[in-house]
Amino acid sequence: MYDLIGLAGHIIASLGITVVMNRCMKKRGFYVYDTWNCLVMAVVAFALFLTGGLSIWTCKGMVMAHILLYASVQDLSTREADDFLWVMLLILSLVNVGDVSLWSGVFGAIAVFVPQMLVAVFSKKGGVGGADIKISSAAALSLGFYGGLTGYTLGLVFAVIFQTGYNKVKKKSNKDPFPLLPFLSAGLMTGYFI
DSSP, X not given: OHHHHHHHHHHHHHHHHHHHXXXXXXXTTOOOOHHHHHHHHHHHHHHHHHXXXXXXXXXXXXXXXXXXXHHHHXXXXXXXXXXXXXXXXXXXXXXXXXXXXHHHHHHHHHHHHHHHHHHHHHOTTOOSOHHHHHHHHHHHHHHHHHHHHHHHHXXXXXXXXXXXXXXXXXXXXXXXXXXXXXXXXXXXXXXXXO
């Protein structure tokens, strides 16, 4: 009985935060899909609660999910993401430090940062954006080596699969830039469960 009340409270709190975020994002001129955002956050809240119960790990995951949702919506709307988002993820890495060792977090951040930075520096078209690098590296610090690297890799796989199909349907070139943060966010949240 208490688990059902905890689950309901967790989902309702998550949806309340999402509704407030949606309003704030609309005020900033972002393209917001209220129902989609609420549905995604309800599913994430449900999965986190089933995995971790009512715990610090679950709450940390919800905070991370909301930060990544905001970053994704902003990237879809403006092709940018505010600097405070990756700073918030850095601060979040200090919460419940016992889940991931310091060295695992540092190596995870390095493993995600270095390849993206190399692509950004040596690509003629810029390749990966600065916000993608900062947000995914900061999230990997929280997730540790395996969670961060797996989440980052899954995000790239999601991006390649979706964008290839989308470009084929829309008859666009695969060389056109696209917002990467929504895919990285999905991958990183998947990595959180590892």
